Amino acid sequence: MNLKQLSTLLGLSQTTVSRALNGYADVSEATRARVRAAAKAHDYRPNTRAQALATGRSRVIGHVIPKVSTHAMVNPIFADFITGAGETYSQCGYEMLISVVDVAEEEAAYRAMKRRGLVDGLIVSAPRMNDPRIELLDGIGLPYAVHGRATGTDRPYSWLDVNNRRAFARATDFLIDLGHRRIALINGLEAMDFAHRRRQGYEEALRARGIAPDPALMQQDEMTEGYGWRATRKMLAQPDPPTAFLVSSVICMLGVRRAIEEAGLTLGRDVSAITHDDQLSYLREDGPVPTFTATRSSVREAGQRLARMVIDRIDTPEAPHAHELLEAELIIGRSTGPAPG
Amino acid sequence: MNLKQLSTLLGLSQTTVSRALNGYADVSEATRARVRAAAKAHDYRPNTRAQALATGRSRVIGHVIPKVSTHAMVNPIFADFITGAGETYSQCGYEMLISVVDVAEEEAAYRAMKRRGLVDGLIVSAPRMNDPRIELLDGIGLPYAVHGRATGTDRPYSWLDVNNRRAFARATDFLIDLGHRRIALINGLEAMDFAHRRRQGYEEALRARGIAPDPALMQQDEMTEGYGWRATRKMLAQPDPPTAFLVSSVICMLGVRRAIEEAGLTLGRDVSAITHDDQLSYLREDGPVPTFTATRSSVREAGQRLARMVIDRIDTPEAPHAHELLEAELIIGRSTGPAPG
DNA sequence: TGTTGTTGCAAAAGCGCTTTGGATGGAACC
């Protein structure tokens, strides 16, 4: 059943049926009701492609996953983020297109998306410092919103980010209040903007309390369980080991806990640790008191809100850029306690 | 730059330019070369929507994520699977569309996808026992391929699956060979087909060696770290505790290991454990000898191959259904050893 | 009574591509 068939069936023109369904004023309420009923009865759905061709808008939003190599890590927050974004898209009548592209062809991919009219807008994920994609997309003329921020870029853009600096500063502060002085940072790759900010927050909080950041207590890497374990093990073996850890993700934290327990120490008593928690659904907690003290911010919610943000960019490109800075909650769990001694 | 502009620029008709670019024979090699060169020079890309409208094919494949509730778990294998599928799609000139739909509206969503001409085919994920989607999609007339199998369905369909039964049978066998008799199964939800098959393999292997499966040693739930920990803790507290564990996912395994170590036991010496390993990139290992003994099968590779399978269904719907049964490797790591005593 | 405005609908153009069904001219054949 297409528009033509539906309109002959109703004894109306395609124009009228189309305008009735799309809520235009120049069709009487009586005919509109008739059209609506018929459309429902025959489960009529306008052909997306034809609609897109006629309107010049595809109602599709693209997410690009740059592929570094065949073995590169896929971001574990991806699934939850997508789910959140997808919820908003469904509500707003958009579809989500995901494109896995080789990092060398990323620029070409964006251009092609625009040229081919594949998407109306984009989500930019995992921004790096001085991320070139922002200028690129502005040049191409494709609306977008960034998940995170790109330090070093001076042009305006829309973004949504967690206040990583403040979150890690607060967490550091909290540990200092508990009497800790040797606090380690198990960070993500600091080429990533979020990791860079986390270290800033950590160092600022230390300095504000008169503690000099110690390079021997800072590590950065891709946030796997194994990395958390190795980094912690190594630090605990130092002559003057840390009594507390600040960890960049729960997956990593699982490794940190393991190393601590293997060393014969008890987490939350002998050693404290705070992790950032994206509230990934497959790592969720269910007890009343969470296992880990954490700076918590739902990445699924971030997906929902960021999706709304791109849609706004598409609808009103002339509007000023939006910025949303989500404050992470500091949730007290059982992995922190007063510094020993 | 669109086709019309390109063709006037070349002094040719749209027909000729189109057919030159699409490799038809009725255009001389000389003009084809000219057209190609011009297209490249102006970075001409055919408009996807127009192409789709004209051909009746969208070159898009849909992945549906059914959403149970706002807090339901998002499948952790999702990201790696998508990445694999996306790689194949890129190679074959397809796009991937992901749709998050409320489980109550799943059927309507499939119908709408067909009606609106949104996708040419679908990937069906996480099949349950007697999964109704297979009959539904056959009825709708949308090509698809299933990631896993749906026990209880008698109609033919294309699928790709890991040989879960054999993998868990082999793992069980291996543990029995090591002298274990009390072997626990920490399974996923057995409404899921893969979990059902894993239990079959486990029980068959036990019976074949004269060991009666003990319901007290079997658990099923959503595979979180917390679940692994709780289930293991509980079982270790039993009067006649298991000496070995069969675990359905690495995330779960992390919890199992924690419970074992908390009980003062050493994994691989006092207690053995084997997990299934989907080779998720963010849980990967890098050492020469893996931490966990595991039945290993890359879910990313599954994504790649399954994508190819749907594309084949779309290209040749009359071809017989394809079936691919991937055998998991049994990788010996450091989490298994001879039964104590 | 004539003019203007408003309401409700339709014809037709257009979005950018593919495809059908010729058209043209030259080579090949009798």
Next chain:
DNA sequence: GGTTCCATCCAAAGCGCTTTTGCAACAACA
């Protein structure tokens, strides 16, 4: 010389919608 046959190209229709434009019919106004 006439016919057939390729090889190469093109005009135009069509995919299923939206949107512009316009046309009746009728009401309202002077």
